[in-house]
Amino acid sequence: MRYAANLGFLFTDLALPDAVRAAAQAGFDAVECHFPYETPVADLRAALDETGLRMLALNTWPGDRDAGEFGLCALPGRQDDARREIARAVDYAAAAGMDAVHVMAGRTDGGEAADACFCANLRFACDLAAARNLRILIEPINTRDVPGYHLSGTDHAERVLDAVQHDALGLMFDCYHMQIMQGDLARTLRRLMPRIGHVQIAAVPDRGEPDAGEVNYSWLMRELAEMGYGGHVGAEYRPRAGAGSTAAGLSWLSAFRDG
Numbered sequence: 001m002r003y004a005a006n007l008g009f010l011f012t013d014l015a016l017p018d019a020v021r022a023a024a025q026a027g028f029d030a031v032e033c034h035f036p037y038e039t040p041v042a043d044l045r046a047a048l049d050e051t052g053l054r055m056l057a058l059n060t061w062p063g064d065r066d067a068g069e070f071g072l073c074a075l076p077g078r079q080d081d082a083r084r085e086i087a088r089a090v091d092y093a094a095a096a097g098m099d100a101v102h103v104m105a106g107r108t109d110g111g112e113a114a115d116a117c118f119c120a121n122l123r124f125a126c127d128l129a130a131a132r133n134l135r136i137l138i139e140p141i142n143t144r145d146v147p148g149y150h151l152s153g154t155d156h157a158e159r160v161l162d163a164v165q166h167d168a169l170g171l172m173f174d175c176y177h178m179q180i181m182q183g184d185l186a187r188t189l190r191r192l193m194p195r196i197g198h199v200q201i202a203a204v205p206d207r208g209e210p211d212a213g214e215v216n217y218s219w220l221m222r223e224l225a226e227m228g229y230g231g232h233v234g235a236e237y238r239p240r241a242g243a244g245s246t247a248a249g250l251s252w253l254s255a256f257r258d259g
């Protein structure tokens, strides 16, 4: 299995280009990020070119997090803001040579208006992304960490994928969120494999290094390979000893690879 360092949580004591270099030094096969927008894309490209790593994906802008926003794309009445941020994310991802954009839904009342808004913005995003040879990802996020998040389970994600019906649209299956919300990870991954665009892991319940907690990821990664998943697995966890100690907590990487 190939592993990507999620630089939204790993090596965050470093500027993004240097975090890319640290991830390469640590032996990751790729990187992914959350919100790179303050980093000039030329600086990021230079680090990616220098290390030979690909940056797999970024997130659309979450909005005003101090005001409780965590995504704009399912918020009725915010279509202009959402589509501006989708366009910005697609432009940045294309310029950085990425594969995908994770379109963040946001906190809503969960009603039909929010879902219609989300699907319309996803169609906009998929058309924009497909023209740049990018994919769009949607990710169910657990409502214990993010109360009210519009997309929090795979049944709803499947309804959205069915409603949007676009080849560019895929499911980002974050095992941390899905273990909290619904469990049954292996069977759900196997059933949804044709629709999976990316997989992420972190320990449950503390979201730390994945070689601890209630999920046996060493076993699950072997199952994922057997299912035929050919993508990277995103290590999207918070190092227990702090971001400055990311490298010290990477014993799981070689252990998982050695199977």
Ligand SMILES: O=C(O)[C@H](O)C(=O)CO
Pocket (backbone or CB within 6 Å): 008, 034, 059, 139, 141, 174, 177, 200, 236
């Ligand atoms: O938090 C997550 O798991 C998502 O992948 C994300 O990046 C939202 O910031």
Ligand SMILES: [Mg+2]
Pocket (backbone or CB within 6 Å): 139, 174, 200, 236
């Ligand atoms: Mg995630």
